[in-house]
Amino acid sequence: MEKVVASDDIKVESETHLYEIILTWVKFDLETKRKHFSSLLKHVRLQLVPQDYLIDVISAQDLVKEFISCRDLVQAALLFHLRLEKCTAQAKRLRNDEDCSTTFTVTEKHIMSFSEDELSIECKLRVGIKEQASVVDGSSVILCGGVTDGVLGDVVQYKDQKFDSLPTLAIPRFGAGAVSCQGKLYVFGGSTASSRFEGKFTDKVETLDRVIGEWSVISQAPTKRSHLCCALCR
Structure with missing residues (x-):
């Protein structure tokens, strides 16, 4: 399962959908598969999950609460959203609408763009x-x-x-x-x-x-x- 979710070729509608697939797979045989949840969750790009879903759904999930590594991943994603909100607010104050309509942020793995209140991956980095x-x-x-x-x-x-x-x-x-x-x-x-x-x-x-x-x-x-x-x- 981990090879599947870690693959760059996996086709899913969104990172939220990928999270739900992992959760369904684990809960199908909870006692046997719960130990795999934390290693699978790290392959979900939680930065691309809507902030409300992170707070209301993922943070409230018992399996997330059970594993420290899962809680750390969610906290890191929430911190990313907060920083992005701050950077976007600053950019909106500074930018002229004729000059710039997109805010970029760079992570260790991706260049990401924020435009018209939508966060997306521009490209993968080396x-x-x-x-x-x-x-x-x-x-x-x-x-x-x-x-x-x-x-x-x-x-x-x-x-x-x-x-x-x-x-x-x-x-x-x-x-x-x-x-x-x-x-x-x-x-x-x-x-x-x-x-x-x-x-x-x-x-x-x-x-x-x-x-x-x-x-x-x-x-x-x-x-x-x-x-x-x-x-x-x-």
């Missing part, structure tokens, strides 16, 4: 890359750096449902902040360690010169830090 800096640049989403078995300097642009490579960062890093301003991309701080567990950070700020196609260090922040947030003030 498996295994964590802590990429992400920024919306016009109608594209740009991902910078990240970490797998080592720190990365790769920069990719997602636009019109395809990825294109951009020039590599001058300083490979992960957990950085990024912002787009007046046609320029800026990346701030981050970790330059070879793994997520080494405390090696940078204070360097770099920008992409689109004319010559090259990143260059232009400034130095007051302190070295990673996992920072960047905001554009107008």
Whole structure:
């Protein structure tokens, strides 16, 4: 069963429907199958389940209450919804309707879009890359750096449902902040360690010169830090 629900080729109407399929399968032989519920639930993309359904139905399910890992998954999904609501509210205050009608968010596995009060998956990301800096640049989403078995300097642009490579960062890093301003991309701080567990950070700020196609260090922040947030003030 787990191979079925974990498959990228599975065809279901929604993540809510997938949850209900899993629940029905487990309850058909509850005593034997209840031990599999938590491992199956992790394959449901709960971030795509409506918030009301998460609260009123899934959170109230006895099997969810029984397993700590299930409760953690639901709590993480609810936190995602709260953060998305906050980001969307901020975006609505800032954006001009002529300039932008879609809000993007980037998770470890997907680029997701929020438009007209509907959340959907735009595309899947390369498996295994964590802590990429992400920024919306016009109608594209740009991902910078990240970490797998080592720190990365790769920069990719997602636009019109395809990825294109951009020039590599001058300083490979992960957990950085990024912002787009007046046609320029800026990346701030981050970790330059070879793994997520080494405390090696940078204070360097770099920008992409689109004319010559090259990143260059232009400034130095007051302190070295990673996992920072960047905001554009107008």
